[in-house]
Amino acid sequence: MREAYHIDLAARYLGVDLPHPIGKGSGQLSLNAAQLEDDAAAGLAFAVLKTVIAEDETGAQAMAAWAIHETRMKVERRGRSGWTVTWKGRGWDRSLAEYLALVRAGRDLARATGMLVVPSVKYHLPRLAEPFNDGEYRHTTRHLLEAWGEPPLLLEKDFSPTLAGDPLSEDRAQIVRWLREVPERIRGAAPVPVRVAVKLMNARFDDAFQLAMMDAAAGADALVCFNRLFDERLGVAYGGWELSDRNLRVLETRLTPHASAGVPALVGTGNICSGRMILEYARRGCESVQLHTFFQLPLSEYPATHGSRPQRALHVLVFHPRDGLVAGMLELEAQGKLERRGGEGHFLDLASDAHRPD
Numbered sequence: 001m002r003e004a005y006h007i008d009l010a011a012r013y014l015g016v017d018l019p020h021p022i023g024k025g026s027g028q029l030s031l032n033a034a035q036l037e038d039d040a041a042a043g044l045a046f047a048v049l050k051t052v053i054a055e056d057e058t059g060a061q062a063m064a065a066w067a068i069h070e071t072r073m074k075v076e077r078r079g080r081s082g083w084t085v086t087w088k089g090r091g092w093d094r095s096l097a098e099y100l101a102l103v104r105a106g107r108d109l110a111r112a113t114g115m116l117v118v119p120s121v122k123y124h125l126p127r128l129a130e131p132f133n134d135g136e137y138r139h140t141t142r143h144l145l146e147a148w149g150e151p152p153l154l155l156e157k158d159f160s161p162t163l164a165g166d167p168l169s170e171d172r173a174q175i176v177r178w179l180r181e182v183p184e185r186i187r188g189a190a191p192v193p194v195r196v197a198v199k200l201m202n203a204r205f206d207d208a209f210q211l212a213m214m215d216a217a218a219g220a221d222a223l224v225c226f227n228r229l230f231d232e233r234l235g236v237a238y239g240g241w242e243l244s245d246r247n248l249r250v251l252e253t254r255l256t257p258h259a260s261a262g263v264p265a266l267v268g269t270g271n272i273c274s275g276r277m278i279l280e281y282a283r284r285g286c287e288s289v290q291l292h293t294f295f296q297l298p299l300s301e302y303p304a305t306h307g308s309r310p311q312r313a314l315h316v317l318v319f320h321p322r323d324g325l326v327a328g329m330l331e332l333e334a335q336g337k338l339e340r341r342g343g344e345g346h347f348l349d350l351a352s353d354a355h356r357p358d
Helices: 033-042 096-113 134-148 172-188 207-216 241-254 275-282 309-319 325-334 347-354
Strands: 011-013 016-018 022-024 046-053 074-078 082-086 116-122 153-158 194-199 222-225 229-231 236-238 265-269 286-291
Touching: 011 347, 022 309, 033 096, 033 309, 046 096, 096 116, 096 134, 116 134, 134 153, 134 172, 153 172, 172 194, 172 207, 207 241, 222 241, 229 241, 241 265, 241 275, 265 275, 275 286, 275 309, 275 325, 275 347, 286 347, 309 325, 325 347
Parallel strands: 022 046, 022 286, 046 116, 116 153, 153 194, 194 222, 222 265, 265 286
Antiparallel strands: 011 016, 011 286, 074 082, 229 236
């Protein structure tokens, strides 16, 4: 990229430098070592593991309702030529020991290939008048640390879209309390530094509350904005253009002069179906992006005629002659919206410029 196009795609996730901004979000495509090996071979920058449900030293899980086996995923069109994936199920439904084995496999793969592999966790979320189950936080976090190896431990706290459809999330004050307290409780559960990314859900409230959630989660090291929408009628989460429209609108508002300061590093997610969409998130402050649905499209939707789905997805996201990252960055340069430094256009300049006052 740098030799051929004089473009530096370097990106970041949880303070880790990445060769480019494209990673795989937590879900059904990151629950075994074979999937991770395919991702590394394809050249993904990072992968977030399927979300494990935290437990205490007795094996009890306060959020056990989320440890539900997944049914077959259904890839389908939604809205204006968008795609979504639906399935019944939630988090990791096997043992913590099996999850820790996957974390170790991801750690070894990261050392061998450079592709970052990060665990995802759903910890206890109490009702407003209840205490947190600190034993669950300590037990799960310390086991993850042992499997991870050298500090700092990196992990993602998942506020899943199915949580948005649960009665637990009907109280705004309750959600705000979770977001304010959970990052520090995770850090306090480990004897070494922990970097926490909070994957924010799309709550069943207005855009103003999405901004309030970002403010409440300011203690996190990164915010993944935002998880899928929830269809109350069908009882499933979904993506597509409705999702990206809302996400980008909220992030755009977050960059206005009247928005409060102090937002952690941002990661984009939601309907990332082209390099141009990646740039839309970057221009609203995101230093990297997470995909899930785009890795599952029918093979006929990818221009490449061979290779794994991650390979074909990366190919079109980066090199599509109209909508790829290369074309989009060159166009931004021609429009005067991206200036070269040292003879190169830098992806991360888009995110840093987004936070710069006019």
